[in-house]
Amino acid sequence: MEKKTVLITGATSGIGEACAQRFAKEGCRVIVTGRNQQRLVALKEELEKAGAEVLTLCFDVRDRAQATQAVESLPQEWKEIDVLVNNAGLALGLEPEYKGSFEDWETMIDTNIKGLLTMTRLIVPDMVRRDHGHVINIGSIAGDAAYANGNVYCATKAAVKTLSDGLRIDVADTAVRVTNVKPGLVETNFSVTRFHGDRERADNVYKGIKPLTGDDIADVVFYAASAPAHVQIAEVTVLATHQANGSTIVRK
Numbered sequence: 228m229e230k231k232t233v234l235i236t237g238a239t240s241g242i243g244e245a246c247a248q249r250f251a252k253e254g255c256r257v258i259v260t261g262r263n264q265q266r267l268v269a270l271k272e273e274l275e276k277a278g279a280e281v282l283t284l285c286f287d288v289r290d291r292a293q294a295t296q297a298v299e300s301l302p303q304e305w306k307e308i309d310v311l312v313n314n315a316g317l318a319l320g321l322e323p324e325y326k327g328s329f330e331d332w333e334t335m336i337d338t339n340i341k342g343l344l345t346m347t348r349l350i351v352p353d354m355v356r357r358d359h360g361h362v363i364n365i366g367s368i369a370g371d372a373a374y375a376n377g378n379v380y381c382a383t384k385a386a387v388k389t390l391s392d393g394l395r396i397d398v399a400d401t402a403v404r405v406t407n408v409k410p411g412l413v414e415t416n417f418s419v420t421r422f423h424g425d426r427e428r429a430d431n432v433y434k435g436i437k438p439l440t441g442d443d444i445a446d447v448v449f450y451a452a453s454a455p456a457h458v459q460i461a462e463v464t465v466l467a468t469h470q471a472n473g474s475t476i477v478r479k
Contacts, residue, residue, distance in 0.1 A: 230254055230255060230256065231250075231255045231256070231309035231310055231452070232255070232256045232257075232258065232305060232307060232308055232309050232310075233246075233250045233255045233256070233257050233258065233308075233309065233310040233311075233312065233452075234258040234260065234308050234310070234311050234312065234346075234350065235247050235250075235257065235258070235259055235260065235312040235314055236260050236261070236288055236312065236313055236314050236315035236342070236346055237260070237261055237288075237314040237315030237316065238259035238260055238261050238267070238270065238314070239259070239261035239262075239263050239266035239267060239270060240266070240415065240416050241413070241415030241416055241417065241441045242314055242365055242410070242413065242415060242441045242444045242445065242448075243259075243261070243312070243314040243315070243441075244270060244441065245440070245441030245442045245444065245445035246312050246314060246441075246444075246445045246448050246449075247259050247270060247274065247281075248273075248274065248442075248445070249442070249445040249446065249448070249449045250310075250449065250452075251274045251277060251279035251281065252277065252279075253449065253453075254279075255279075255310075256279070256280040256281075256282075256305070257274060257279060257280070257281050257282070258281075258282045258283075258284060258301070258305060258308070259271065259274075259281060259282075259283055259284075260283070260284040260285070260286060260288075260297070260315075261285065261315075262285065262286070262287050263285075264283075264285045267283040267284075267285055268283065270283075271283050282301070282302075282305055284297040284298075284300070284301075285297075287342075288315045288338060288342030288343070288345060288346060289334075289337040289338055289341065289342050291341075291345050294342075294345050294346065294349060295345075295349060298349045298350065306353070307353065307357065308350050308353070308354070308360065309359070309360060309361065310360070310361045310362075310363065310452050311346060311347070311350045311351070311354075311360070311361070311362045311363070312363045312365070312448060313342075313343045313346055313347065313362065313363070313364045313365065314365045315338060315342055315343075315346075316338055316339040316342075316343075316365060316383075316387075317334070317335065317338055317339070317417070317420050317421070318335065318377075318380040318417065318420065318421040319331035319334055319335055319380075319420065319421060319423070320421065320423075321376045321377070321421060321422070322376055323376055323378075324378040324379070327378065327379060331379075332379045335379055335380055335383050336379070336383060339380075339383035339384065339386070339387065340383050340386045340387070340390075343364060343387060343390065344390065347362060347390075347394065350362075351394070351398070351403065354398075354401075354403045355398060355401050355403060358401050358402045358403070359402055359403070360402075360403045360404075361403065361404045361405075361406070361451075361452055362391075362394060362403070362404070362405045362406070363405075363406045363408060363448055363451060363452060364387050364390070364391045364405070364406070364407050364408070365387075365408055365410070365444070365448075366384050366387040366388055366391065366407045366408060366409045367381075367384040367387070367409055367410060367411075368409050368410065368411045368464060368466065368472065368473045369381040369384045369385075369473050370383075370384030370385040370386075370387055370388045370409060371385075371388070371409070371464075371472070371473060372472065372473055372474075373473075374473045374474040375474070377473075380421075381473075384409075387407065388407055388409070388462075391405055391406070391407035391462070392407075395459075395461060402456065404459040404460075405459070405461070406448075406451045406452075406459070406460050406461060406462070406463070407461070407462045407463075408444065408447055408448055408451070408462075408463050408465065409462065409463065409464045409465065410439055410444050410465045410466075411438075411439065411464075411465065411466035411467055411470045411472075411473070412432070412433065412436065412438040412439060412466075412467050412470055412476070413438060413439040413440065413441065413443070413444060414433050414438040414439070414440060415440075415441050418430075418432045418433075434478065435478025435479055436467055436469050436470065436476055436477070436478050436479070437467060437468070437469075438467050439465060439466075439467050443465065444465060447463055447465055451463065
């Protein structure tokens with residue numbers, strides 16, 4: 228794989244961090260973004276020790292002004308983004324729709340949908356101008372069909388699928404590629420966040436099954452990004468072996 232400049236949102240943990248490590252390992256220049264400056268600095272130091280070129284941008288994708296300022300602040304030699312990994316996202320709560328939290332809904336919609344749109348709008352025009360680039364959105368199996376109490380989170384990931392498909396249509400006359408990666412159970416901080424820090428409840432999500440890891444998803448993301456220029460991996464569903472879909476999980 229030729230040396231590429233890769234921008235990853237939500238890179239301070241989980242899938243985003245694993246993607247940063249994988250691309251850096253393969254010799255790419257990596258722009259890592261997130262809300263936690265301390266974690267960004269620690270990740271930068273870790274990757275640089277391994278010989279990677281790393282730039283950090285600290286901002287919240289929900290804040291369009293922050294995101295715009297961050298992207299515009301990129302040094303000239305970092306402005307041409309080859310791969311955008313729209314990874315920033317989260318689930319909050321697991322209640323019936325009629326009992327859900329307005330605040331949780333707004334956070335999920337603003338991050339998972341509007342944040343992804345903001346980054347796409349900021350980065351893709353230059354990809355189109357250069358007739359080169361790749362957008363990789365981290366969706367979810369939850370976007371294929373709703374599961375019990377998943378309602379709004381499932382809706383946001385269904386939106387990621389639709390937005391990925393729509394963007395792919397919109398750039399079909401260019402060499403820009405669009406990929407939607409849809410993981411199933413991945414053991415990261417995802418469930419801890421969903422349950423507002425309840426570690427015991429989060430751990431129960433993965434009991435009886437060997438879930439995917441952030442590294443597993445990073446492998447898939449890297450595979451899509453490193454495919455030959457004429458090959459577009461449009462969509463990939465990645466599940467643990469004993470998970471059949473969003474709601475069918477066999478625990479042993």
